[in-house]
Amino acid sequence: RKEVEQDPGPFNVPEGATVAFNCTYSNSASQSFFWYRQDCRKEPKLLMSVYSSGNEDGRFTAQLNRASQYISLLIRDSKLSDSATYLCVVNGGSSASKIIFGSGTRLSIRP
Amino acid sequence: ETGVTQSPTHLIKTRGQQVTLRCSSQSGHNTVSWYQQALGQGPQFIFQYYREEENGRGNFPPRFSGLQFPNYSSELNVNALELDDSALYLCASSLGVGQPQHFGDGTRLSIL
Numbered sequence A: 001r002k003e004v005e006q007d008p009g010p011f012n013v014p015e016g017a018t019v020a021f022n023c024t025y026s027n028s029a030s031q032s033f034f035w036y037r038q039d040c041r042k043e044p045k046l047l048m049s050v051y052s053s054g055n056e057d058g059r060f061t062a063q064l065n066r067a068s069q070y071i072s073l074l075i076r077d078s079k080l081s082d083s084a085t086y087l088c089v090v091n092g093g094s095s096a097s098k099i100i101f102g103s104g105t106r107l108s109i110r111p
Numbered sequence B: 001e002t003g004v005t006q007s008p009t010h011l012i013k014t015r016g017q018q019v020t021l022r023c024s025s026q027s028g029h030n031t032v033s034w035y036q037q038a039l040g041q042g043p044q045f046i047f048q049y050y051r052e053e054e055n056g057r058g059n060f061p062p063r064f065s066g067l068q069f070p071n072y073s074s075e076l077n078v079n080a081l082e083l084d085d086s087a088l089y090l091c092a093s094s095l096g097v098g099q100p101q102h103f104g105d106g107t108r109l110s111i112l
Helices: none
Strands: A004-006 A011-014 A019-025 A032-038 A045-050 A055-057 A060-065 A070-075 A084-091 A099-101 A105-110 B005-007 B010-013 B019-024 B031-037 B044-050 B053-057 B064-068 B074-078 B087-094 B107-111
Touching: A004 A084, A011 A019, A019 A084, A019 A105, A032 A060, A032 A070, A045 A055, A045 A060, A070 A084, A099 B044, B005 B087, B010 B019, B019 B087, B019 B107, B031 B074, B044 B064, B074 B087
Parallel strands: A011 A105, B010 B107
Antiparallel strands: A004 A019, A019 A070, A032 A045, A032 A084, A055 A060, A060 A070, A084 A099, A084 A105, B005 B019, B019 B074, B031 B044, B031 B087, B044 B053, B064 B074, B087 B107
């Protein structure tokens, strides 16, 4: 089993739709979690950190479920510009960092 | 505020050669991480440096080594290059361990 797993997609949804991605992780000691987006042939850009209490930034909502060991990203009212690959990141914590990226979920928004 | 910068942007090497990639961290950031990203895959963690000390390493062989300097800039060195080393190499800096990371544009390395 991979340490961090994401559904690779692609998700193809119409503009204005709501779409949700999950990301599961295997290390229960993981301490910090993030979502990044990556456009084709560009570097990953931080979308948001994920907190235990859940957090929202505009149309984006991130949640963490420690009991079931997954994080989620919800995008409401999706825009064409949301088309990208979404990467979840899990930091294994402890004294030595072990940062693990998921392989990404491709999202394509159609007009 | 200057972001993360990497050099060179592109590089072509042959098998068996050695390469050094460079990264300047964002102003105020003391932690630098290096990643290898193959086409269609997520970035794979190579190692992290915190205040000039290695602070974690992924599953990469010893021929991948690094340095962090007092100004928190960093180098990634790869010896005895193999064809499979062809990838995008990303550097990311952060305010500290476990903090959100900010990426440079990457170096595209091609091994012939």
